[in-house]
Amino acid sequence: MDIRIEGLSRRFGSVAALERIDLHIARGELVALLGPSGSGKTTLLRAIAGLEPADEGRILFGALDATRLPVRERQVGFVFQHYALFEHMTVLDNVTFGLRVKPRRWRPGRAEIERRARELLVRVQLEGLERRYPNQLSGGQRQRVALARALAIEPRVLLLDEPFGALDAKVRKELRGWLRGLQRTTGYTTVFVTHDHEEALELADRVVILNRGRIEQLGPVAEVYECPANPFVFEFLGSANVLPAVARGRELWLPGAEHPLTGDQIFPGGEVAVYVRPGDVRLAGADPAAIPARVIDLQRTGPRVTAQAELSDGTRLFMELPHLHHDVSQLSVGAAVRLRLLQFRAYSRADAQRPGAGRPDSRQPGAAPSGQGRIAAR
Amino acid sequence: MSTRTLEAPPLAQTNAAIDEPRWVRHLLMAVALSFLAIFLLLPLGQVLFSAFAKGAGAWWAAVTAPDSRAAICMSLLVTSLAVAANTLFGLCAAWAIAYFHFPGKRWLVTLIDLPFSVSPVIAGLIFILIFGARGWAGPWLSEHGIRIVFAWPGMVLATTFVTFPFVARTLIPLLQQKGSQHEEAALTLGASGWRMFWQVSLPKMRWALLYGVLLCNARAMGEFGAVSVVSGHIRGRTNTMPLQVELFYNDYQFEAAFALASLLAALALLTMGLKAFLEWRLRDELAATRGH
Amino acid sequence: MNAATHSRDSSINRVLPGFGLSMAFTLSYLSLLVLIPLAGVFAKAAGLGLSGLWHELSEPRVLAALRLSFGGALLAAAVNLVFGPIVAWVFVRYRFFGKRLWHAMVDLPFALPTAVAGIALSALYGPQGWLGQPLNALGIKVAYTPLGVFVAMVFIGLPFLVRTLEPALEHAERTLEEAAATLGANRWQTITRVILPAVTPALLSGAAMAFARAVGEYGSIIFIAGNLPGLSEIAPLLIMIRLEEYDYAGATAIAAVMLVASCAILAALNALQFRARRTGAP
Numbered sequence: 001m002d003i004r005i006e007g008l009s010r011r012f013g014s015v016a017a018l019e020r021i022d023l024h025i026a027r028g029e030l031v032a033l034l035g036p037s038g039s040g041k042t043t044l045l046r047a048i049a050g051l052e053p054a055d056e057g058r059i060l061f062g063a064l065d066a067t068r069l070p071v072r073e074r075q076v077g078f079v080f081q082h083y084a085l086f087e088h089m090t091v092l093d094n095v096t097f098g099l100r101v102k103p104r105r106w107r108p109g110r111a112e113i114e115r116r117a118r119e120l121l122v123r124v125q126l127e128g129l130e131r132r133y134p135n136q137l138s139g140g141q142r143q144r145v146a147l148a149r150a151l152a153i154e155p156r157v158l159l160l161d162e163p164f165g166a167l168d169a170k171v172r173k174e175l176r177g178w179l180r181g182l183q184r185t186t187g188y189t190t191v192f193v194t195h196d197h198e199e200a201l202e203l204a205d206r207v208v209i210l211n212r213g214r215i216e217q218l219g220p221v222a223e224v225y226e227c228p229a230n231p232f233v234f235e236f237l238g239s240a241n242v243l244p245a246v247a248r249g250r251e252l253w254l255p256g257a258e259h260p261l262t263g264d265q266i267f268p269g270g271e272v273a274v275y276v277r278p279g280d281v282r283l284a285g286a287d288p289a290a291i292p293a294r295v296i297d298l299q300r301t302g303p304r305v306t307a308q309a310e311l312s313d314g315t316r317l318f319m320e321l322p323h324l325h326h327d328v329s330q331l332s333v334g335a336a337v338r339l340r341l342l343q344f345r346a347y348s349r350a351d352a353q354r355p356g357a358g359r360p361d362s363r364q365p366g367a368a369p370s371g372q373g374r375i376a377a378r
Numbered sequence: 379m380s381t382r383t384l385e386a387p388p389l390a391q392t393n394a395a396i397d398e399p400r401w402v403r404h405l406l407m408a409v410a411l412s413f414l415a416i417f418l419l420l421p422l423g424q425v426l427f428s429a430f431a432k433g434a435g436a437w438w439a440a441v442t443a444p445d446s447r448a449a450i451c452m453s454l455l456v457t458s459l460a461v462a463a464n465t466l467f468g469l470c471a472a473w474a475i476a477y478f479h480f481p482g483k484r485w486l487v488t489l490i491d492l493p494f495s496v497s498p499v500i501a502g503l504i505f506i507l508i509f510g511a512r513g514w515a516g517p518w519l520s521e522h523g524i525r526i527v528f529a530w531p532g533m534v535l536a537t538t539f540v541t542f543p544f545v546a547r548t549l550i551p552l553l554q555q556k557g558s559q560h561e562e563a564a565l566t567l568g569a570s571g572w573r574m575f576w577q578v579s580l581p582k583m584r585w586a587l588l589y590g591v592l593l594c595n596a597r598a599m600g601e602f603g604a605v606s607v608v609s610g611h612i613r614g615r616t617n618t619m620p621l622q623v624e625l626f627y628n629d630y631q632f633e634a635a636f637a638l639a640s641l642l643a644a645l646a647l648l649t650m651g652l653k654a655f656l657e658w659r660l661r662d663e664l665a666a667t668r669g670h
Numbered sequence: 671m672n673a674a675t676h677s678r679d680s681s682i683n684r685v686l687p688g689f690g691l692s693m694a695f696t697l698s699y700l701s702l703l704v705l706i707p708l709a710g711v712f713a714k715a716a717g718l719g720l721s722g723l724w725h726e727l728s729e730p731r732v733l734a735a736l737r738l739s740f741g742g743a744l745l746a747a748a749v750n751l752v753f754g755p756i757v758a759w760v761f762v763r764y765r766f767f768g769k770r771l772w773h774a775m776v777d778l779p780f781a782l783p784t785a786v787a788g789i790a791l792s793a794l795y796g797p798q799g800w801l802g803q804p805l806n807a808l809g810i811k812v813a814y815t816p817l818g819v820f821v822a823m824v825f826i827g828l829p830f831l832v833r834t835l836e837p838a839l840e841h842a843e844r845t846l847e848e849a850a851a852t853l854g855a856n857r858w859q860t861i862t863r864v865i866l867p868a869v870t871p872a873l874l875s876g877a878a879m880a881f882a883r884a885v886g887e888y889g890s891i892i893f894i895a896g897n898l899p900g901l902s903e904i905a906p907l908l909i910m911i912r913l914e915e916y917d918y919a920g921a922t923a924i925a926a927v928m929l930v931a932s933c934a935i936l937a938a939l940n941a942l943q944f945r946a947r948r949t950g951a952p
Binding site for chain 3: 398403406407409410411413414416417418419420421422424425428463466467469470471473474475477478480484486488489490491492493495496497498499500503504505506507508510511512513514535538539542558561562565571574575593596599600601602603606607619620621623624627632635636639642643646647649650651653654
Binding site for chain 3: 049050051070071072073074075076077078080081082084086087088089097098101102149150152153
């Protein structure tokens with residue numbers, strides 16, 4: 001079933017968590033809601049589920065207007081961030097809960113309920129664990145119980161809130177591929193929330209990038225990654241160097257460069273900011289067309305060399321260079337080099353200084369919380 | 379203090395998706411508050427009302443009557459001794475139980491709680507069986523002219539028994555929660571054992587200690603059953619405040635009974651206020667510990 | 671997990687000073703003040719022999735007193751088992767004017783000396799009392815009847831349920847309720863199948879504590895009870911009366927029965943907490 005969201009707004013006091021969101025998610029699509037914490041991504045997911053009321057706008061499942069439909073009648077499969085498994089019930093009881101609480105008229109027979117639950121447990125590879133309690137399971141197993149429980153009610157759509165957030169790195173990688181496969185075979189329209197751009201890029205058909213309750217950009221994964229619509233998206237999708245430049249039509253002049261960069265973007269003129277990822281910088285030998293710079297820091301770690309260079313006006317940029325190249329192995333601190341940019345985006349200065357375009361990383365969960373830590377223990 | 383009012387407890391937030399309908403909420407609130415009003419508020423109101431039924435002058439006369447004054451002094455004596463003993467015990471027990479690992483720990487904790495589930499009358503009885511005129515030690519004691527039962531030492535013993543777990547119970551979970559890193563840090567910095575205790579451990583548990591002492595004190599001042607058994611009800615000699623209340627009441631001196639009772643009720647209210655404040659302090663402290 | 675905490679504890683064991691001193695004091699104080707005196711009751715009771723015990727306990731007056739103390743406490747715990755959760759729920763979940771004050775009020779039965787509560791309840795429900803008068807008019811006599819005993823037992827048992835239940839309700843995550851709602855459960859199903867099972871251990875231990883307290887309660891009951899032998903005389907009062915008659919044997923026999931009951935309750939509570947910890951329920 002497809003999901004259509006029209007002009008959806010949600011306010012918490014004076015803070016707008018969602019501002020007139022329009023979004024269409026096609027049947028069978030796997031969409032990631034990506035953004036820093038406080039961007040409204042979880043609120044949007046919860047609004048789709050009916051856990052958060054809409055102040056304005058509509059939510060449609062297919063032809064059904066679900067905006068005012070209570071949660072329990074929406075028939076959405078929701079996987080909570082920490083799974084919210086019922087600790088006093090066995091795995092089997094957790095999975096069958098949604099079927100057992102149906103009104104008698106709609107409730108399948110006991111045998112049918114158990115058959116469907118066992119089928120689901122096979123699908124999520126938990127057969128044989130029916131009688132276990134949630135606290136006897138590993139994190140990955142708990143997540144799959146939560147998934148089976150959500151699928152048991154044959155949901156209209158499947159919604160996952162940070163589905164891998166509580167798992168360690170190795171399990172996370174495994175489960176991602178597995179979830180992708182499950183979604184392909186079941187064909188459920190699926191929306192998941194994440195703050196990890198790699199996860200979104202790896203799993204989703206399309207990503208929706210949210211910031212301060214608005215959609216910054218949406219589109220297929222490759223498109224969003226290649227052509228970030230604005231500095232916020234660029235910075236959110238990975239680390240970025242920001243270089244000042246002056247634009248004249250297609251030409252971008254970086255400090256100290258004798259030749260301009262030319263891109264496919266056209267600027268009316270004036271100051272712009274050139275965004276380039278550290279991995280998209282290369283040494284250009286003695287090419288006079290390249291940007292002159294001086295190496296000020298150098299670290300060789302494994303297959304890569306990370307270096308910092310300074311342009312003539314003092315702007316610093318980070319680069320990650322492949323080790324194999326001859327020039328790279330010869331590099332030393334203090335050396336004068338010329339740099340080539342494989343790929344970059346330029347944005348007008350006004351865009352780059354827009355509020356909210358700051359470093360998204362600092363607002364991600366996991367970064368130092370602003371709580372008061374009076375007693376240092378543990 | 380202001381941060382507390384700003385951060386709304388997450389559970390009190392309303393969530394239309396999973397909240398009861400308004401009429402259910404109001405019904406439940408009405409049921410709960412009327413229940414509390416009938417069972418808690420009215421008795422308290424009765425005490426205060428009856429205490430001042432004949433005016434402040436009568437109240438003052440009743441409270442300052444010789445029997446009342448003697449009872450107040452007796453209560454203070456018994457309570458201070460019992461609280462001091464149980465505080466010392468609480469500190470020792472909490473230190474051993476929270477910071478050390480030994481077999482039978484769970485049993486020890488259970489045994490410490492035991493006096494809470496023993497009837498106060500039985501708490502008095504056990505000391506009669508030992509020290510009473512026909513008790514095991516009775517003949518020996520009377521030979522040597524030592525009075526324990528029907529005198530203040532017996533009352534102290536009974537009160538100590540009844541209020542036994544309070545301090546230990548509040549300190550043990552606090553120390554378990556906070557862990558012993560602070561003490562270990564002090565030792566690595568070269569502090570001696572006593573210095574570590576006075577300068578690190580004691581400040582660390584001061585609010586919980588105060589909390590435990592407060593509850594212990596309130597119960598000790600108010601203890602009735604246990605003390606009643608061992609006191610012998612000798613007017614002006616072995617009556618504590620609650621016993622004097624009973625005496626007045628049974629003599630049909632209702633105003634005097636309620637006047638003295640109002641003093642105890644005031645103490646109870648003060649205790650509850652302080653307790654609420656300390657709970658708020660402790661919660662913050664424990665929340666800060668958990669935050670790591 | 672277990673091994674980790676164990677190794678941590680034993681490492682503490684080596685480093686911190688004062689274990690010997692604090693442990694020795696704890697054990698001797700506990701033994702002298704609590705264990706040995708309590709054991710004295712059992713020694714005395716054992717001295718009576720089974721037939722002696724039976725002789726003391728089978729007296730109708732004693733049986734009636736025990737029945738009143740245990741039966742009344744059971745009934746009071748049951749009433750608190752209904753109202754306690756409602757009160758706790760209202761405090762944990764709702765916001766209303768004066769909540770802090772009401773909340774502090776719940777501790778009143780803990781803080782108010784039992785004798786004070788006793789005379790207050792007695793005056794309140796007496797024939798001339800604020801509640802006694804209207805109730806009398808309806809033909810309900812509370813003071814000086816078993817009903818009065820029951821009212822006092824409800825009074826002293828209430829905080830146990832509310833105070834043990836509150837943390838459990840706070841601990842029960844709201845996302846569990848949201849999960850139940852997304853799975854199609856209505857409010858009633860969510861409360862009975864998700865919340866209630868999660869707080870059952872707390873509910874039971876609160877009820878058990880209220881019961882234990884009510885069985886042994888003395889001060890707040892004797893004023894309102896009227897203390898008619900065989901009708902409204904509670905077991906602790908009968909112990910008192912036996913002691914005043916210098917009938918140590920009779921007093922001890924009743925005390926032994928009550929002690930066994932409270933030990934059993936304590937053991938049950940412990941087992942309950944142990945199980946709750948093992949299955950991970952709060």
